[in-house]
Amino acid sequence: QTVLRSSDTHPDGYPTVEAVKKFGEILSEKTDGRYSVEVFHSAQLGQEADTIEQTQFGVIDMNRISIGAFGTQVPEATVTQLPFIFRSAEHFHNVLDGEVGQEILAAFDKVDVVALAFYDGGSRSFYNSEKPITSPDDMAGLKFRVMQSDIFVDMVGALGANATPMPYGEVYSAIQTGVIEGAENNFPSYDTAGHAEVAKFYSLDEHLMVPEVLVVSKIVWDGISPEDQALFREAAQESVAIQRELWAQKEVESKAAVEALGATINEVDKAPFIEAMKPVYDKYVTDPQLQDLVARIQATEG
Amino acid sequence: MEYWILFGVFTGLMLVGTPIAFCLGIASFATVAYIGRPAIVVFQQLNSGVSAFTLLAIPFFIFAGDLMMRGGIAARIIQFAGSLIGHVRGGLGQVNVAASTLFGGISGSAVAEAAAVGGIMIPQMKARGYGADYAVNVTSMAALIALLLPPSHNMIIYSLSGGGRISIADLFTAGIIPGLLLAVALSVTAYVVAVKRGYPTEPFPGFGKAFQYFLISIPGLLLIAIIFGGVRSGVFTASESSCIAVIYAFLVTLLVYRSLNFREFVHCVTGAVRTTSMVLFIIGAAAAFGWLMAYLRVAPILTEAIGNLTQDPLMVLLLINVVLLLLGTFMDMGPLIVITTPIFLPMVTAFGVDPVHFGVIMILNLGIGLNTPPLGPVQFVAAAVAKISVWDAMKSVWPFYTAGLIVLGLVTYIPALSLWLPSLFR
Amino acid sequence: MRDRLLKVGVLLNALSTVALWLAGVGLVAMTLIVAYQVFMRFVLNSSPPWTEASSIMIMSWFIFLGAAVGVRENFHMGFDVLLYVLPGCAKPYLRAITDIAIFGFAAGMVFYGGELALRGWSVRIPVIGLPQTFTYLPVVIAGFLMCLFSLERLLLRMAGENVDDPIVDEDVIVTTD
Numbered sequence: 001q002t003v004l005r006s007s008d009t010h011p012d013g014y015p016t017v018e019a020v021k022k023f024g025e026i027l028s029e030k031t032d033g034r035y036s037v038e039v040f041h042s043a044q045l046g047q048e049a050d051t052i053e054q055t056q057f058g059v060i061d062m063n064r065i066s067i068g069a070f071g072t073q074v075p076e077a078t079v080t081q082l083p084f085i086f087r088s089a090e091h092f093h094n095v096l097d098g099e100v101g102q103e104i105l106a107a108f109d110k111v112d113v114v115a116l117a118f119y120d121g122g123s124r125s126f127y128n129s130e131k132p133i134t135s136p137d138d139m140a141g142l143k144f145r146v147m148q149s150d151i152f153v154d155m156v157g158a159l160g161a162n163a164t165p166m167p168y169g170e171v172y173s174a175i176q177t178g179v180i181e182g183a184e185n186n187f188p189s190y191d192t193a194g195h196a197e198v199a200k201f202y203s204l205d206e207h208l209m210v211p212e213v214l215v216v217s218k219i220v221w222d223g224i225s226p227e228d229q230a231l232f233r234e235a236a237q238e239s240v241a242i243q244r245e246l247w248a249q250k251e252v253e254s255k256a257a258v259e260a261l262g263a264t265i266n267e268v269d270k271a272p273f274i275e276a277m278k279p280v281y282d283k284y285v286t287d288p289q290l291q292d293l294v295a296r297i298q299a300t301e302g
Numbered sequence: 303m304e305y306w307i308l309f310g311v312f313t314g315l316m317l318v319g320t321p322i323a324f325c326l327g328i329a330s331f332a333t334v335a336y337i338g339r340p341a342i343v344v345f346q347q348l349n350s351g352v353s354a355f356t357l358l359a360i361p362f363f364i365f366a367g368d369l370m371m372r373g374g375i376a377a378r379i380i381q382f383a384g385s386l387i388g389h390v391r392g393g394l395g396q397v398n399v400a401a402s403t404l405f406g407g408i409s410g411s412a413v414a415e416a417a418a419v420g421g422i423m424i425p426q427m428k429a430r431g432y433g434a435d436y437a438v439n440v441t442s443m444a445a446l447i448a449l450l451l452p453p454s455h456n457m458i459i460y461s462l463s464g465g466g467r468i469s470i471a472d473l474f475t476a477g478i479i480p481g482l483l484l485a486v487a488l489s490v491t492a493y494v495v496a497v498k499r500g501y502p503t504e505p506f507p508g509f510g511k512a513f514q515y516f517l518i519s520i521p522g523l524l525l526i527a528i529i530f531g532g533v534r535s536g537v538f539t540a541s542e543s544s545c546i547a548v549i550y551a552f553l554v555t556l557l558v559y560r561s562l563n564f565r566e567f568v569h570c571v572t573g574a575v576r577t578t579s580m581v582l583f584i585i586g587a588a589a590a591f592g593w594l595m596a597y598l599r600v601a602p603i604l605t606e607a608i609g610n611l612t613q614d615p616l617m618v619l620l621l622i623n624v625v626l627l628l629l630g631t632f633m634d635m636g637p638l639i640v641i642t643t644p645i646f647l648p649m650v651t652a653f654g655v656d657p658v659h660f661g662v663i664m665i666l667n668l669g670i671g672l673n674t675p676p677l678g679p680v681q682f683v684a685a686a687v688a689k690i691s692v693w694d695a696m697k698s699v700w701p702f703y704t705a706g707l708i709v710l711g712l713v714t715y716i717p718a719l720s721l722w723l724p725s726l727f728r
Numbered sequence: 729m730r731d732r733l734l735k736v737g738v739l740l741n742a743l744s745t746v747a748l749w750l751a752g753v754g755l756v757a758m759t760l761i762v763a764y765q766v767f768m769r770f771v772l773n774s775s776p777p778w779t780e781a782s783s784i785m786i787m788s789w790f791i792f793l794g795a796a797v798g799v800r801e802n803f804h805m806g807f808d809v810l811l812y813v814l815p816g817c818a819k820p821y822l823r824a825i826t827d828i829a830i831f832g833f834a835a836g837m838v839f840y841g842g843e844l845a846l847r848g849w850s851v852r853i854p855v856i857g858l859p860q861t862f863t864y865l866p867v868v869i870a871g872f873l874m875c876l877f878s879l880e881r882l883l884l885r886m887a888g889e890n891v892d893d894p895i896v897d898e899d900v901i902v903t904t905d
């Protein structure tokens with residue numbers, strides 16, 4: 001009987017946390033109780049970068065992590081962090097469920113983790129305290145807090161806005177006092193971080209759809225029999241459908257919640273935004289292998 | 303068994319007199335080795351424990367405090383404040399509480415506030431005949447005001463851990479009256495203790511002299527205005543304000559008071575390095591220790607025990623307070639809020655406690671934990687600035703500690719203290 | 729033996745001073761970086777993205793260097809409870825236990841910090857682009873210095889030197905004028 005410890009930075013009840021719990025239940029059933037999973041939610045074991053290392057060292061057994069946290073460690077995975085690479089939720093699912101998705105999962109082997117499945121992380125859009133954004137021109141002069149990642153910083157720059165470095169916990173007060181005008185995130189985070197209270201304009205440009213990934217430590221994986229490894233993969237696949245359903249539900253709920261708080265949500269014509277991303281693609285998609293991946297993602301239906 | 307190793311090794315080494323940081327580090331090291339996981343995580347956490355942007359405020363405020371002290375800014379401000387309320391016994395104790403309340407309005411970190419206010423006030427209080435322990439205790443308890451007055455990033459963490467359904471604006475407003483109540487309670491305590499110890503009173507120098515002191519101290523007083531106004535108007539964030547304090551103090555001492563030479567400047571720098579690295583090294587080691595507490599599920603085990611003990615709402619609140627104080631003794635606020643909120647919040651809401659009210663209780667309670675030995679980072683900062691041992695400060699902390707606990711009791715059992723103000727804004 | 733140790737002590741003293749100065753340069757550099765961040769945002773309405781990550785890295789460098797200096801200057805904070813209970817002759821033994829504990833933890837810093845640093849070579853820190861090795865290097869360097877400093881004190885104590893009272897340095901004492 002092995003209890004696997006799995007980390008998650010999201011709070012209890014969040015779709016990813018619940019999905020990993022569900023994965024544990026399914027796994028326990030399939031393995032007659034030989035394996036179960038305990039989820040350490042809310043970043044109890046550290047922030048994402050820390051827990052990636054912990055998984056690599058075998059300090060913890062599993063991890064649910066945003067692909068963005070791997071930065072450029074897994075080149076194949078960085079293509080999923082390119083702005084507007086996915087056209088819609090359907091396109092996103094088609095790519096990840098297909099051959100390209102399998103290739104990306106397999107690429108994690110070289111950083112000492114075994115990636116089992118992709119989960120939904122929703123689409124991220126800009127929100128700010130000033131005005132609804134309808135075109136890149138509206139972004140000029142506004143300061144946005146983004147995650148510490150070169151692609152995201154360059155993306156904001158390419159749109160004519162300013163990327164401002166700031167710890168996440170200070171964003172609320174910073175928007176309130178006017179140090180920055182906004183940030184970018186998906187509906188659930190926009191809602192739970194309370195940012196809808198101070199930045200009322202959420203503009204659905206959906207610039208990013210970064211997948212979440214469920215990984216097992218390579219060290220732990222090598223100690224599991226091939227038969228059980230197959231059961232792990234099956235259980236993970238089964239948890240994906242559950243997670244997608246939970247995620248869709250959560251998005252609807254938090255959209256309603258931010259509207260109740262008085263947030264204005266506006267649709268955006270994405271074409272000029274996509275146009276503006278050319279220099280970002282030119283900078284990050286230089287390798288022929290990545291160019292091929294991007295081309296295949298763009299050719300995928302949906 | 304792993305629990306005994308973690309807490310046993312820590313306690314054993316602490317009794318021997320090993321510096322706290324190494325007690326925490328060795329205890330974590332030993333425990334990881336016992337449970338058979340790679341010990342590398344201890345050193346990873348040691349490093350990431352000190353690598354947070356919000357911690358920048360600590361070295362900056364300590365550095366600014368050193369500059370203001372050696373450059374004479376602090377002495378001039380204190381001279382002015384002293385001329386106004388010097389005839390009250392323990393007048394500088396009152397100034398300390400007032401300064402903490404003001405700073406609490408721009409910073410959300412009690413540790414940063416102890417560095418900011420303590421860095422200026424403690425050396426001056428010592429110079430004017432106040433006991434170093436008294437100065438440390440006033441500073442460290444008054445620093446908790448920062449947690450309650452907005453802005454307070456810990457309240458944002460609480461809102462997030464409560465599932466995000468709790469309005470941050472409501473939480474911020476709810477903390478104001480309890481924060482001011484704490485200020486009043488500490489002010490009274492500071493007075494009583496000062497009278498008992500016979501601290502000096504100075505004769506009122508007359509309005510002419512007081513006005514002259516005011517003029518001399520204007521460049522220093524402007525610092526407070528710049529920091530307060532800068533954060534409130536959105537020129538810089540709370541943690542950036544600490545850096546502005548350094549730059550401003552440096553320029554005033556160099557250009558206005560012309561009281562800083564290179565040698566003095568080097569003393570300020572090396573002094574600030576010593577004080578901050580001692581305190582932050584403890585915070586890093588505490589992160590490793592806290593990681594193990596999370597990994598071993600110490601907090602959930604203790605919290606679940608409460609639910610099995612009693613179902614009486616008043617008793618539950620009392621027990622929750624006790625458990626939080628115990629946990630707060632060893633763990634930092636952020637992780638504790640994250641771990642215990644999902645368990646406690648449903649429990650108390652089932653008894654009809656408002657989540658906003660509970661947030662205030664939790665923040666104040668865990669704040670007091672930042673001042674409870676053996677692991678009280680706020681105390682460490684204040685004692686480090688005062689150059690006395692925590693042990694010496696602790697011996698006389700009890701009146702101040704009691705004042706804090708009384709406020710905690712009032713806030714716990716009189717919900718209106720927290721809920722009345724937010725209700726006006728709805 | 730004792731004389732040779734004291735000679736080595738001169739070298740270690742120099743090492744400690746260098747570490748302290750480097751840490752001081754770090755504190756000043758960090759101040760300038762954050763001030764630059766505020767200035768650029770205020771003047772150009774745009775601050776460079778690298779300031780946050782680099783000021784945090786510099787902070788961890790000077791904290792670890794300063795903490796190593798603290799081992800030699802004996803300024804780390806402890807509680808000394810047993811000293812009040814046990815007779816005075818117990819003090820050297822208690823202090824020796826402490827020095828062994830420090831040496832053990834510092835050795836861990838060198839070994840495991842080294843492993844973290846080596847593994848971080850291929851990982852780039854986002855936005856500043858340096859290898860992650862730089863994040864963990866201060867742990868290794870401080871660990872190495874702490875090993876030297878605690879060993880020095882252990883050996884000097886065995887040689888009969890009084891090493892258990894804090895080094896009185898005018899820099900450490902606050903002037904109360």
Ligand code: NA
Nearest residue numbers: 406409448451
């Ligand atoms: Na505050």
Ligand code: NA
Nearest residue numbers: 630631671677
């Ligand atoms: Na404590």
